[in-house]
Amino acid sequence: MKLTIFAGTPGAGKTAVLLHMLKTLIRQGVRPSIVKIDCLYTDDHERFSQCNIPVLLGLSKDMCPDHFSIYNTEEMISFAEKNNSDYLIVETAGLCHRCAPYTENCVGVCVTDATSGPNNPMKTGPFLSCADIVVVTKGDMISQAEREIFRERVLESNPQCKIVDANGLSGQGCAELAQLIGDNKKEVTRHEQLRHNAPFSVCTLCAGEKRVNRNFHRGLLRNMNGFQEYVGE
Amino acid sequence: MEIIESITIKGGIDKKGMPELLQEITVTRGEIIGIVGPTGSGKSQLISDIEQIAQKDTSTQRKILINEKVPGEAERNDPRKKMVAQLSQNMNFFADMAVFDFLSLHARCRNKTGVDIDEIIFLANQLTGEPIHKTDNLTILSGGQTRALMVADVAVISSSPIVLIDEIENAGIKKHRALELLSGQGKIILVVTHDPVLALSSDKRIIMQCGGMRDLIESTSQEKLVAQQLNRIDHEILALREKVRQGKMIEYIETELLGSCFNSACYL
Ligand SMILES: Nc1nc2c(ncn2[C@@H]2O[C@H](COP(=O)(O)OP(=O)(O)OP(=O)(O)O)[C@@H](O)[C@H]2O)c(=O)[nH]1
Ligand SMILES: Nc1ncnc2c1ncn2[C@@H]1O[C@H](COP(=O)(O)OP(=O)(O)O)[C@@H](O)[C@H]1O
Ligand SMILES: [Mg+2]
Ligand SMILES: [Mg+2]
Ligand SMILES: [Zn+2]
Ligand SMILES: [Zn+2]
Numbered sequence: 144m145k146l147t148i149f150a151g152t153p154g155a156g157k158t159a160v161l162l163h164m165l166k167t168l169i170r171q172g173v174r175p176s177i178v179k180i181d182c183l184y185t186d187d188h189e190r191f192s193q194c195n196i197p198v199l200l201g202l203s204k205d206m207c208p209d210h211f212s213i214y215n216t217e218e219m220i221s222f223a224e225k226n227n228s229d230y231l232i233v234e235t236a237g238l239c240h241r242c243a244p245y246t247e248n249c250v251g252v253c254v255t256d257a258t259s260g261p262n263n264p265m266k267t268g269p270f271l272s273c274a275d276i277v278v279v280t281k282g283d284m285i286s287q288a289e290r291e292i293f294r295e296r297v298l299e300s301n302p303q304c305k306i307v308d309a310n311g312l313s314g315q316g317c318a319e320l321a322q323l324i325g326d327n328k329k330e331v332t333r334h335e336q337l338r339h340n341a342p343f344s345v346c347t348l349c350a351g352e353k354r355v356n357r358n359f360h361r362g363l364l365r366n367m368n369g370f371q372e373y374v375g376e
Numbered sequence: 377m378e379i380i381e382s383i384t385i386k387g388g389i390d391k392k393g394m395p396e397l398l399q400e401i402t403v404t405r406g407e408i409i410g411i412v413g414p415t416g417s418g419k420s421q422l423i424s425d426i427e428q429i430a431q432k433d434t435s436t437q438r439k440i441l442i443n444e445k446v447p448g449e450a451e452r453n454d455p456r457k458k459m460v461a462q463l464s465q466n467m468n469f470f471a472d473m474a475v476f477d478f479l480s481l482h483a484r485c486r487n488k489t490g491v492d493i494d495e496i497i498f499l500a501n502q503l504t505g506e507p508i509h510k511t512d513n514l515t516i517l518s519g520g521q522t523r524a525l526m527v528a529d530v531a532v533i534s535s536s537p538i539v540l541i542d543e544i545e546n547a548g549i550k551k552h553r554a555l556e557l558l559s560g561q562g563k564i565i566l567v568v569t570h571d572p573v574l575a576l577s578s579d580k581r582i583i584m585q586c587g588g589m590r591d592l593i594e595s596t597s598q599e600k601l602v603a604q605q606l607n608r609i610d611h612e613i614l615a616l617r618e619k620v621r622q623g624k625m626i627e628y629i630e631t632e633l634l635g636s637c638f639n640s641a642c643y644l
Binding site: 257258259260261262283284285286287288289291292294295306308313314315316318319 | 424427428433434435453455458461462463464466469470471472473478481482484485486526529530533534
C-alpha cells in the first residue's frame with residue numbers, strides 16, 4: 144500500500160487540492176482511503192465523503208497534531224487495509240513547525256500557500272524541508288515575479304523536492320500531482336521510521352504546568368540567547 | 377536560448393465544456409495580438425494558460441506549443457529558462473519586503489546579473505504619480521504604484537521573447553509609456569484589453585466568449601486609422617486627467633476634439 148501524507152498550514156488548500164486529485168486517482172481505478180487529522184475542529188471529512196471513499200477523522204486536541212498522526216500511523220494503515228485500499232492518504236494540519244509527520248516510505252507532500260509571502264518557506268520547518276513534493280497553491284492571486292521568488296525560496300529550503308503549482312479552485316496541477324505520487328513506488332511497511340525527529344525539548348509545560356515563573360520549570364529548556372540546558376534531577 | 381518564432385494555441389473547451397470555436401491560433405514573432413471580450417469571458421485564463429505553457433492540464437484543456445513543439449519541463453517551470461513574461465491583473469503585492477530587496481531577489485531568480493535596480497524603480501516612477509522609494513515596503517504601495525513597479529519589473533527583469541499583458545489600462549498608470557516599455561522588436565505580445573485604442577492598434581484580436589476563443593479578427597487599415605484618431609482623443613483625455621490630478625480647473629476644451637457631431641456648448 145502507498146502512504147501519502149499531506150501536511151500544510153490551515154487553509155493552505157490541502158483539501159481543495161486533494162479533492163481534485165482524488166477524482167483523477169479514482170478515474171485511474173485507485174481505491175484510496177482518506178484520514179484527516181486536525182487539532183480542534185474540521186469539516187473536511189464531510190467534504191471528502193462526497194467522493195464515496197472511506198474517511199476516518201482524528202482530532203489531536205491537546206497533543207501536537209504531528210505527534211498524534213505519528214502515534215496513530217499504524218491504526219490508519221489498518222483502517223485502509225480493512226477497506227482494501229491501495230492508497231492511504233492522510234491530511235494533517237502540521238502546526239508546530241518543528242515536526243514533520245513523514246515516514247521513510249511515505250510520499251511526503253507539503254502544501255503551501257503562495258500568498259503567505261516569500262519568507263514563509265524558510266519559516267515552515269521540517270514538513271517543507273523533508274517533503275518529496277511541495278505543492279504551491281494560490282499562485283493565481285499573485286504576480287509572476289512573486290511566484291518565481293516563492294519557488295526559489297521553496298527550493299532553498301528543500302533543494303531535492305519536486306514543485307507542483309496547483310490551483311485548489313480550478314484543479315490545475317492536481318493531475319500532475321496524482322502522476323508524481325503514482326510514480327513514487329515506495330510501499331509503506333509496519334516498521335516505519337520518521338524522516339525527521341520530533342523535538343526533544345520535553346518540559347513541565349508539556350505536562351500541564353501553568354505557572355510562568357521559571358522556578359517552576361524542569362526539563363530540557365532553552366534560553367533566549369539560545370543556550371539549552373537540562374533543569375531537574 | 378533558441379529564438380522563438382511562433383507560439384501556437386490549440387483550442388480546448390469553453391466553460392460549458394463545448395469545444396472552442398477557434399481550434400488553433402499561431403502567433404509569430406513581431407506580432408501584437410489583442411484579447412477582448414466581456415469580463416469573465418476567460419481573457420485572463422487564456423494568458424495564464426500561455427504563461428504556464430498549458431498541456432491540457434488546466435481547466436480549459438488548451439495546449440500551447442512553442443516553435444511548434446512542446447517545451448521541456450525546465451522551460452515551463454524554471455524561471456531561469458522561462459520564455460514568457462506576464463503582467464497579470466493583480467493590484468497588490470503580498471511579499472513583506474522592501475522594493476529594492478524584492479527586485480534584487482527577482483533578478484537573482486531570473487539569473488539576470490548586472491541589472492540596475494535603481495533604474496527599474498526610475499522607470500516605474502515614470503508611470504505613476506507619487507514616487508516609489510527603494511526602501512518602501514511592497515505592501516504599502518498603492519494599486520497604481522504596484523502596477524507601475526510590476527510593469528518595470530516585467531520589462532527589465534522578466535524580459536522575455538513572449539510578453540503577456542493583462543489590462544494595462546487599469547490603475548491609472550501611463551499606459552502608452554508602459555506598453556512601450558513592455559514591447560520590443562521581435563517579441564510576441566498578447567494584450568488583454570477593454571480599451572478600443574489598444575484593441576484596434578493590435579495586428580489581430582482574439583474574441584473571447586464564455587471561456588472560449590470565439591473568433592480572430594485582423595485589424596483592417598481602416599481600423600488602424602481609427603486607432604490613430606482614437607489615440608489623439610485618448611492623449612487629450614489623459615492630459616485632462618493629469619490636470620484634474622494636479623488640482624487644476626478645466627473650463628474649456630478644444631472643440632475640434634469633439635468632432636463634427638458634437639458642439640462644445642451642448643457637451644459642456
Ligand atoms: N484563489 C485560490 N484559492 C484557493 C486555492 N486553493 C485553495 N483555495 C481556497 O483556500 C481556502 C482553504 O482551502 P482548504 O482546501 O480548505 O485548505 P486546507 O489546507 O484543507 O485547510 P485545513 O484543512 O483547515 O487546514 C478555500 O476557501 C479554498 O477555496 C487556490 O489555488 N487559489
Ligand atoms: N474554458 C474554461 N473552462 C472553465 N473555466 C474557465 C474557462 N475559461 C475561464 N474560466 C474561468 O472563468 C473565470 C473568469 O475568467 P477570467 O479569465 O478571469 O475572465 P476575464 O479575464 O475575461 O474577466 C475564471 O475563474 C476562469 O478560471
Ligand atoms: Mg483541509
Ligand atoms: Mg481578467
Ligand atoms: Zn510538533
Ligand atoms: Zn514542553
